Amino acid sequence: MAITLPAHPAPNDVNPTILDFGVTLRPATGGPVLKVGRPGSRLRIAVSYPPMEPPVASRFISxxxxxxxxxxxxxxxxxxxxxxxxxxxxxxxxxxxAGTTLTLRGLTPNYRVKEGYWLSIIDASGQHYVHNARTTIAAGADGTVSFQIEPPLRKPFADGATVLLAQPMIEGFIDGGEWSWSTDTAHHTGLSFVLEEAS
Structure with a gap:
C-alpha cells in the first residue's frame, strides 16, 4: 500500500527529471549520431519542503x-x-x-486536453504512471479523445483503467541508499527527498 504525506505544508521547491533509457550512439569515425529509443522512460522529482515545526515534521518523518x-x-x-x-x-x-497515442473516454464533453498537461494512469494494482500530453485537442460530445503523450506507455493498461487529469499523482521509491533530514537551532526541520517512478 502506497504511503501518502500530510497535505500541509505543500512543497516549496520541485525539480522534475525525465529518465531516458534510450541510447545515443556516436560513431568513432565521425558519422551521424544515432538515437536508439528504448521503452521504460519515466519521471523522477526532487522535492523540498519549507521549515517545519517539530509536531508537523515528526509526521512527515514517520x-x-x-x-x-x-x-x-x-x-x-x-x-x-x-x-x-x-x-x-x-x-x-x-x-x-501502446506507444505514444492515448485514447480515453469519460471526459467532460468538449474538455480540452492541452499540450503540456500532466496525467497519471492507474493500473490494476493501483500503481500510477505519469505522462505528459503532446497535443492540444478537445474531447468529442461523447467524451472520447485520442492524443499524443510522452514518455511512451510503459504497459498495456486494461480497458477502463482510471486516468487522473485534474490532479495527477506520482508514485515510486525514495532514491538513494540513505535519507536524512536537518534541524536548526530554532528547532525547525528541513525535509527533502528524491522520488523516482518505480516502473
Whole structure:
C-alpha cells in the first residue's frame, strides 16, 4: 500500500527529471549520431519542503521512514499553478494501447486536453504512471479523445483503467541508499527527498 504525506505544508521547491533509457550512439569515425529509443522512460522529482515545526515534521518523518523501507510513496504531481480544468472521469478506452497515442473516454464533453498537461494512469494494482500530453485537442460530445503523450506507455493498461487529469499523482521509491533530514537551532526541520517512478 502506497504511503501518502500530510497535505500541509505543500512543497516549496520541485525539480522534475525525465529518465531516458534510450541510447545515443556516436560513431568513432565521425558519422551521424544515432538515437536508439528504448521503452521504460519515466519521471523522477526532487522535492523540498519549507521549515517545519517539530509536531508537523515528526509526521512527515514517520511516513517517509516507512516509504523508504517499503518503496511505495505517492504524492501529488506538482502542476506549479497550472489549472487543468474539470476533465470529468476519464478512463482508458480500449485495452492493450501502446506507444505514444492515448485514447480515453469519460471526459467532460468538449474538455480540452492541452499540450503540456500532466496525467497519471492507474493500473490494476493501483500503481500510477505519469505522462505528459503532446497535443492540444478537445474531447468529442461523447467524451472520447485520442492524443499524443510522452514518455511512451510503459504497459498495456486494461480497458477502463482510471486516468487522473485534474490532479495527477506520482508514485515510486525514495532514491538513494540513505535519507536524512536537518534541524536548526530554532528547532525547525528541513525535509527533502528524491522520488523516482518505480516502473
Amino acid at each position: 511516513r517517509l521512514l516507512e516509504a523508504k523501507r517499503t518503496g511505495h510513496l505517492i504524492i501529488k504531481f506538482p502542476l506549479l499553478g497550472l489549472n487543468q480544468g474539470s476533465p470529468g472521469a476519464p478512463v482508458i478506452d480500449g485495452a492493450g494501447q
